[in-house]
Amino acid sequence: MNNGPMRMYRDLISQGVISPNSAQADAAEKLQMLAGRLHDYQPKTPKRIAQGFFGWGRESLTQAQLPGLYIYGEAGRGKSMLMDLFFESVAVQPRRRVHFHAFMQEVHAGIVEARKRAVDDPVTPVADRIADTATLLCFDEMQITDITDAMLVGRLFQRLFERGVVVVATSNRHPDALYEGGWNRDVFLPFIDLIKARMEIHELASPTDHRRQRVQDNNVYLLPTGDAARAAIDTLWQDITNGEKEAPLIVTAHGRSQKFPRAVGRALRTDFTEICTRALGVADYLALARSIDVLVLEDVPVLTRARDNEAKRFVTLIDMLYEAQVKLVISADAEPDALYIAGEGAFEFGRTASRLAEMRSKDWWRRASGNQK
Numbered sequence: 001m002n003n004g005p006m007r008m009y010r011d012l013i014s015q016g017v018i019s020p021n022s023a024q025a026d027a028a029e030k031l032q033m034l035a036g037r038l039h040d041y042q043p044k045t046p047k048r049i050a051q052g053f054f055g056w057g058r059e060s061l062t063q064a065q066l067p068g069l070y071i072y073g074e075a076g077r078g079k080s081m082l083m084d085l086f087f088e089s090v091a092v093q094p095r096r097r098v099h100f101h102a103f104m105q106e107v108h109a110g111i112v113e114a115r116k117r118a119v120d121d122p123v124t125p126v127a128d129r130i131a132d133t134a135t136l137l138c139f140d141e142m143q144i145t146d147i148t149d150a151m152l153v154g155r156l157f158q159r160l161f162e163r164g165v166v167v168v169a170t171s172n173r174h175p176d177a178l179y180e181g182g183w184n185r186d187v188f189l190p191f192i193d194l195i196k197a198r199m200e201i202h203e204l205a206s207p208t209d210h211r212r213q214r215v216q217d218n219n220v221y222l223l224p225t226g227d228a229a230r231a232a233i234d235t236l237w238q239d240i241t242n243g244e245k246e247a248p249l250i251v252t253a254h255g256r257s258q259k260f261p262r263a264v265g266r267a268l269r270t271d272f273t274e275i276c277t278r279a280l281g282v283a284d285y286l287a288l289a290r291s292i293d294v295l296v297l298e299d300v301p302v303l304t305r306a307r308d309n310e311a312k313r314f315v316t317l318i319d320m321l322y323e324a325q326v327k328l329v330i331s332a333d334a335e336p337d338a339l340y341i342a343g344e345g346a347f348e349f350g351r352t353a354s355r356l357a358e359m360r361s362k363d364w365w366r367r368a369s370g371n372q373k
Helices: 004-014 022-038 079-089 100-116 123-133 147-162 189-198 227-241 272-276 282-291 305-323 349-359 362-367
Strands: 047-050 056-060 068-072 095-099 136-140 166-171 199-203 247-253 256-264 267-271 294-300 327-332
Touching: 004 022, 004 079, 022 068, 022 079, 022 166, 022 199, 068 079, 079 095, 079 136, 079 166, 095 100, 095 305, 100 123, 100 136, 100 147, 100 282, 100 305, 123 147, 147 166, 147 189, 189 199, 227 267, 227 294, 227 327, 247 282, 256 282, 267 272, 272 294, 272 305, 282 305, 305 349, 327 349, 349 362
Parallel strands: 068 166, 068 199, 095 136, 136 166, 267 294, 294 327
Antiparallel strands: 047 056, 247 256, 256 267
8 A cells, every 4th residue: 555645645745845734634644544444445236125015126235335535625735636645555446536527528428328228227327337447436626517417416426335436536615515506406415415424524724725836937828918928929839849830630529529720749729719619518628638738828818707608618628638737838818816706617716726827837847748648
C-alpha cells in the first residue's frame, strides 16, 4: 500500500512540494483509515431472497457494506491531490479514478446500449458492469447540474452500493447543496439521503487556495481581448506550431462529429464563439480534450446571466482540459475571478477560476503533457 496516503502526504511536505496544512492533514487521515479498511476487502455478490407468493424479489447483502468518503470544500484546497494520493496507495483491486462528468457520459451510453437490447431496467446491467470492473470508485468533482443525471443517480448508486462498491468523491458542495435550485429536485433528494447513509461526509475547510499560490505568470492569459492580445497570440501560435500549415481537426463523440478549422498536430486554435456557443456537451469536450495537447482560446468575454448556457459550456470545457492536462493559452476580457460573477452557475465557477489560475502558471506548463490521455 506504499504506507498509505498519509505517509505520501507527509513525504510531499518533507520534500518541500507542499506546505503543512492542518485541514489537509485531517482529510488525509480520513483517507488513511479508509485505505486500511479496504485492505483485503472483497465485496460479496448480493443474493436474491424470496419475497411474496411468487418468484424472487429484493436483494440483500451477505456482509456489512463498507462506507465510502465524501470530501467537500472550496476550490483549490487540495481535495483532488489527496484523493489521488489515496488512489495511488490503496491496495484494493480493481479500482478506478474518473471525473464525474466523464463517468456519467459512460453511464448514459451504457443505458442507450441496454435499451437497444430491450432490457426492462437498463440501469441495473450498467451498474453491474461498473461494479464488476471497480470495487473502488474515486470521483473527482461530483456535481449534478442536469435533470437527467438527477433522476438517474439514485438508482445507479443504490445498485453500486448493493454490489459493495466503495465510493470516494470530492465536491465543492455539501451533499445537501447538490442540485440546489434544480428543476424537480424532489426526485433527487433520496440520492442525498443515500450519500449521507453510505459515505462519511468530511469538510476540507482550508482557508487557502493552493492553486493560486502556485501561480507564476507565464504570459499565456492575455488581458484584455483585442488587437494587442491577438498579435501576442499570433506569435505564440507561431512558436507552438513552428509555422506548420493548419488543417481541420475533426472530433467525434457518440457518432456526432465536430469540425475545428485551425489545428496543427495536437494543437488547436479557436475562439469562444466557436467552442462555447455551439450546442456542445460533456462528451464533445471530453473527446476534444483527449485529441489535443495545447488549446489556444481567444476572445473569452465577461459572462452574464444572459450567457448562462455559454458559461456552463465554458466550465465543462475547462474541466475536461484540466483533467486531460492540456496546456491553455487564452485571451479574455477579465481575470478568472471576474469572468462570471452573477448567473446560475456563478458558485461553481469558483472552481473554474481556480483552475484557470493554475493553468496559466509555469508549473502547469512544465507538468501538463497530455500523458493522461
